[in-house]
Amino acid sequence: MEDIRFTPGLLPPEAEALRAEVRDFIASHLKGYPGVKRAKSWSGADPEFSKAMGARGWIGMTWPKEYGGGGRSFLERYVVLEEMLAAGAPVSAHWVADRQSGPLLLKFGTEEQRRKYIPAITRGESYFCIGMSEPNSGSDLASIRTRAEKTADGWRINGQKIWTSKAHTAHHMIALVRTRPQDPKDRHAGLSQFLIDMKETKGVTIRPIRNMAGEQMFNEVFFEDAEVPADALVGTEGGGWGQVTTELAFERSGPERYLSSYQLLFELVREIGADAGPAEAAGIGRLAAHLSTLRQMSISIATMLERGETPNLAAAIVKELGVAYEQDMPGKAHDIAGISPRTGADAGGFDQVMAYMTMAARSFSLRGGTREIMRGIIARGLGLR
């Protein structure tokens, strides 16, 4: 059984120093931005907002300066992220590029790829999506069948991805595909990652899928003899599984793992008001207690990452706890406020956010590894499997 420790830490002064600056930026850029839009959290997109963040140096903050990055610490980035999320800022356009694709390219990409893609990401102009799931490959990612075959001057891709968030707005996809047939003895072998230009590549078709909250967030993406150049390969041919695993670790313990439904708590506190009864106050108090402890755990992991540690088990635990918290929020809000939320233009902020979040929260325990997969990872850490 691994020792599970969350050493309490505080954000250092240089990180705290950024907070007021970020709040000022948000106050001026998001004046009058409605609650129901803020509730979209890191699913809400606004390219102009992304460009403004890029201009402030708040995308790719931890990346080397030579590629346009900020050369700052993970803890400074943490402050910017959590302030954006607490405000419900529309950070989704650049989100995947900032959180996953950029770090992936910096770690596994060629020098040429870094010079070509990273600077535009940091300016908030270049957006990425991630092609992983397929119709018959969800949690069992190693079973994917989309394949790339070597051609004279590159690769030819055939197959289908699904549930690809933001494929319809992203400039590029980093897709995990099969470059060798499946080996029953080593299911993780023969997978590779490709960087695909979503706007220019012929043979790529994107079909939106409407979700139960009425949004178009994710898509089906079809590849029919889609030709990509040789330098579209990211990292090593056949090394895709190891690269993807690293990539997923970037996304397990950040502030987005407990702040996705923060706007509902905000609206709930406003709705309940200062003259609440003891039961309502206790309900709010429980939610606030979790918010506070989850933030502390998340900061603790960011501190460990900054020190160069790899707290994979602890990160999985934060995702397990954080996702449960943000997903349970509508149910707790229901217990406290007891309404059937109205929707539509006349509905109040609390009603709209409540209705939206009740539906949107269903995806929280699915995205980035399901609840069951995460508990499996924790169980392995406990020595149960």
Place this chain on the structure above:
Amino acid sequence: MTGTSEMANILAEAAGRLLEDHVTRDVLSAAEDGTWPQDLWQELEQNGLTQPLAPEDRGGMGATFADAFVIAFAAGRRRAPVPLVETMAAGWLLGRAGIDVPPGPLALIDGGGDLALKDGALSGVAKSVPWAAQAGHLVVEIDGTVLLVPADAVTLTPDSNMAGEPRGTVTLEAAKPAATGSLGLTGNLPVARTLGALMRAAQMAGAMEGAVTLAVQHAGDREQFGRPIAKFQAIQQMLARAAARAAQARSAAETAFLALDRVGDDLTDAEWDVAAAKVVAGEAAEIVYDAAHQTHGAIGFTYEHELHFTTRRLWAWRGEFGAETYWAQEIGQRVLARGADTLWPDLTARQKG
């Protein structure tokens, strides 16, 4: 930073080893039948582990709360059947009020009930006082005044909590303290209650780690359908969830200990962290209690098996020094009084230190 300092490592090692050696199943069982584990207490006291928080010139070790966390955690992890955390908390109160700390076990009394201080003497009734019969002195905090009351100055009606730990109703009739001092600390709540909840949160986190560890061991040993039950996903998922909640409780408790080191002369912010720790520990207790017993099956329901020494304490501590509802109301009322716009700024400011 806590948990990584040299002092914390020394204390963790000393407390862990000492408790592991002395707190056997027989000692636990005997303690429940009323036998005071004198050897254990003597060892703890001789090693300075009972007074980490009192200043050196008052008879303590002068350690920080951050360092002392490991002792309270170990006390819960090993189910120490002695008032280790109460003595520790009472020692801090005495030290802060400029009172020399007497040797021996101390009882901690929450003066927020119906106790009243008049002309320097204390009257009223305090219920469910932990370890009152074993303590040489009772330490009472009432409206910022700390009183050291000799045990023979009060009347005690003993009872016990559901884990068989000694508790009792203390009746004071114009009881004269041996010493009185001023705490010099403002806050929203009775200070002894906050300290008691802080200690219980750490003990509960320790007890939960203990319960999960026992369950993981049992799941690996116990075979059904031709394989260890640890191989079943239902067991894995249940224990993974429990382990995560136990880790949250530990993190929250450790954070609250750290907050106590930053109080200065105002406890208000630290009360928030203590409240959060007691709330998440109490909620986690229910999940861990369920998962640990479900994994153990019928053997865990026997008195013979050691699991109940941990899980009954866990449940009892959940209700002591304020249950979840009490502490959740405290935080909730503060949040609602301040309003939605300050919820996030207040949180980040409080955790800034």
